[in-house]
Amino acid sequence: MTPSAKGQPLSPETVRDAAQRLLELVQQETQILAQKDYSALWELFPEKERLAHRLVDALRLQSREAQTSGHAVEAATNDHSVRDTLRRIEAINEANGRYMAELLTIHQELLSLLVPQTYDHGAHKALPAIKGCGLETEA
Structure with a gap:
């Protein structure tokens, strides 16, 4: 459970460090994509997701605190x-x-070129459609 989930505010330095670490992860992701080492991405995604959620929680908490206490955490x-x-x-x-x-x-x-869905112009299909190949959300 993150400190923000417990109701304890994260310091601005902690938020800054988490944002910096997330930046390092997306830069590392770019390098992995350039190297075409796609299996390494699977190791990166859990930490990237954890840091993103932590940052969102921390920034929401700071925003709520700023609204309730005036300008206390505006900085x-x-x-x-x-x-x-x-x-x-x-x-x-x-x-x-x-x-x-x-x-x-x-x-x-x-x-689709290597495994066509149909072999002629008829109504029947040679193979069933491949499911789950769409990119619905960002990884």
Whole structure:
């Protein structure tokens, strides 16, 4: 259970460190994609997801505290270094997501060429449609 889930506020330094670690993870994800070592991504996703949830919880808690206590934690939520880090994370994460979506499309097209759904122009299919090949959400 994260400190924010227990009701204990995270310090601005802890939030900044978590954001910096998440930035390092998405940069590492970019390197893994460039090296085409896709199996290594599976090791990265759990920590990336954990850090993202922790940051969301911490920022929501700080926002609630700022609303209830006036401007007590305004400095923490308006920290420019955290905002800049989050913008960089978002940009890199979006680029990685686009790359993965394009890669999936290429593999789906290749698979459809190698294993066609029909062999003629008739109404029957040679193979059932392959399920679960769509990219519904970001990894």
